[in-house]
Amino acid sequence: MSVSSGLNRAGILTGLVAVVLVAAALVVRPDGSSDSATAPASDTPTATRSATPSAALDVVSTTRLRAPVEVSRRLLESSPTVVLADATDPAAQQIAITSASTLGVPVLLDTPEAPAEIDRLGATTVLTFGRVAAVRGATAVPVDEAQAAAEIDRRREATGRRSAATADAIVMTRSASSNAAAVATARAAGAHVLEVPDADPRTDPEAARYLAEHPDHPVIALGSSFTQVAYPLDVVRKGIEQPTGGHLALGGKTTYTAMYGHPGAPQLGVLGEQGVQASIKRVERLDRKYRRESNRTFVPTFEIIATVASASAGKDKNYSAEAKIADLEPLVDAAQKAGVYVILDLQPGRTDFLTQAKRYRTLLERPHVGLALDPEWRLGRKQKHMVQIGSVSAEEINRTATWLADLTRDKALPQKIFVLHQFSLSMIKNRSRLDTSRPELATVIHVDGSGPQGAKQDTWRTLRRGAPAGVGWGWKNFVDEDEPMLTAAQTWRRVKPHPDLITYQ
Template sequence: MRSATRPVSPSVGTADVSAARSASMVTAMSVTGHGNRPTVLTLMAAACALLVVGASVGFTSSTDDAREPVRRGASPFATPAKALDVVPASSPVGSALGTSRRLYRSAPVVVVAPSADPAAQGLAARAAEQLRAPMLLDGPDTAEEIARLQARRVLAVGAVRKLSDSVAVGATSSAVDAAVESARRAHRVPSPQANDVIVLTRSVTANLAAVTTARNAGATVLPVPDADPRSAPRAAQVLRDRPRTPVIALGTPFARSLGYTLSVVRDGATQPGGGYLLFRNRHLVALYGHPGSAALGVLGEQGVTKSVRRAKVVASRYARYTDRPVVPTFELIATIASAGAGRDKDYSAEASVKTLRPWVDAARKAGMYVILDLQPGRSDFLKQAKRYRSLLREPHVGLALDPEWRLKKEQKPLQQIGSVSIGEVNRTSDWLARLTRKYRLPQKAFVLHQFSTSMIRNRSRLVTTHPELATVVHVDGQGTQGEKMGTWKAIRRGLPDGVAFGWKNFYDEDKPIRSPRKTWAVRPRPDLITYQ
């Protein structure tokens, strides 16, 4: 527990890398029936190896795919009409259908494979690649798509139900080779083309049919495993290099936030130290306090220029332990719990934007991060956060809530430990997320200070799913190292997924203060380390 003598302010008045086909892939797939047969694993590996990692956009998610009539003699390949389109599929069957509908107007030959037979799918992908044909999986809507494509031959590889104009093909290399050769003699194979479209998929293997169709239509396919291009460096780079190329994303996991995350990577809205996500492969090391008031933390012990230098020195003590960026940070107390009620009777003195602006600007110029800390008294966090909207619009500025100083009516600072409802916390994070999304800002820190479980009521309902925010529970207990570790374990217990953690060292109250080496050894390793 922290000391009851924690000070309060007496009255603070303040190249194009699109889908070039792999020559080795074509060689591996062109088996003529002579010599050794490739194994199923080889076929699957070769099929998956087809992947080539190669302006603000509007977000559109289609729930009903367009089925336009096909004009004879027209190019079989389609160009997406939407800048951003999510295939609303929950399975590989749906992803394959959606990709075919978006990228093919027609096809003389279609290849179909069973939805639950990876070996047959690998052989089918080989056949589809050689014929530059769409590949579908057997499902309830497959026949309708074949009809739309006006296919005159269907190669059904493996245990596929009987389809119109289908040719049953055994799931063997020789059978597939013979079927491909027959189709080539009877039907013209479309000429290859580079289609200026990018297709995003969470899994190349799981979505093999859709990926094969996309590549055959000339699209660039990029893997984005967690449906967030900010976490896939290669995909992010390609998307940034091709800011006007239409994007098709496969599957409903992309639907919620791709409009925002795509705009971030295409705008190059990176964090101090590089990258798009705040705590992906980086740590923040912060000095805490209020300008001009040494009693409120170390930031008040010197001016802004010397504080920048001091923050960099403290951060450098951690940089020796990692190859990842360690970003020096200011945690500025923006609203300060006050012994006096003040004109608004809320026992919180709100610093002006003018007072904080030089610190925010100096941090930006120095490549640092800033967190604005709120001690709202009898006000509420959302109301106070909105006072600093202009500062929170800066790409390097996040927000911290300090429930210790959230008071009920008739309460005063230091007479009790304050608390906040989870509803107020979630309303504040919702507002900050909308602000971040509206201005296409990098992901922001959303920090919750806590040293007692009573400080945040119903914490299990904490919303941690905003892609715009990196939510941090900052464990800021003080005292002996044994007491601090006990608080660390207690506060981390029972939290929802998706939370990062912060640790605070107190220069005066900790007995003794933990060294950088021992702080770095805390597990799980803190993402945010603060000094007060």
């Protein structure tokens, strides 16, 4: 169906109202025959009745063509008039959607599910646009350009009023234009429609604000992209923010500048070279150096080695020395008070990452504490540190990530940084299988290569190639091993794209 450019849209819609008035004057008998009847203006298609969904969140994983029916099922109790459009004709759909929006009635696409939904709504009049299947149990009124123009001439004074239907519900879609029919049906029910292109309301300030202002309104999310939306929805509605503000740990606007090491062990990194308060002052000085280079948000950070790779098996035979929580708390407490982020680093030896991560649950339940896995120190059953370079499977990383994500969600914590250290491709087996979809975690692949800057840049490029989608990136400056170590200014100018995490060891 085409609409001539010279035809006035308002006139078309006035004519459509007239079509509905005529259709409403028909009484349809069960045998299909009909009599003329006088229908008062108050009985025109204005009695659309909405329904408020009972589920707080309903993710509708369906196609664009079926979405209007699914929205109608959830938000409408009844509608005497329904608009039905050819599912294969974009032009017919466009005028149908505009017409339905003006009349305040649902618009469905001609799919196998549509007839049952028309019956459920109790529709007596169906305005059809384009080629559609036969309508059962209701008066079908085909509408085309010629008819609309004729009705404009005949019934220019005919008016209709929109439905007063109001559903206390919110419908989220990644694209209102691609889901136009479902959106029109949602609005006919009185629902508020939010367009969230990233399927994550944390990334859209307007959507986050509206959701926070209406915390009790049920949400219908259209499309499988919203499968993981429950946690982001909870975050924006409860005002769960990062210690430095905002809902996301990274988002392309934040870089963490970290000192790496173990308390009281200077041989393991710069973090162990001084006491707690001196470490706070030193990391703040480091952070200021980067703030001079960019207006990006920089966050001072401690990456604390919680479990240290050991040359001896130890009592538990796992070649890893696990620090007591009480020994780490002074640094973690001071960091929280000073606005310093903390990442706990695991070097598990012959045990697995998940087992060690669970040891530090009480620390990971804090909003300013993230987690790092160091595959270099993940040994096989017969391996030893400094003899072989360790490695880990993507499956083990995914198990650890799932546990940490569930903990973050269950404790209503802000998104956590989840770091994976790597300096060779062999360190993470089947890296393409990493699950980076959990919105509770901001996954960072941290490039740990040391030595000449040319070699470090080669490692940076190699590890970035073919990486999983959605990961952030980390860069490490080795104070003693790099030849030479980059200054803060050089790091910011030469390492591209800009790292999300810059660590000093």
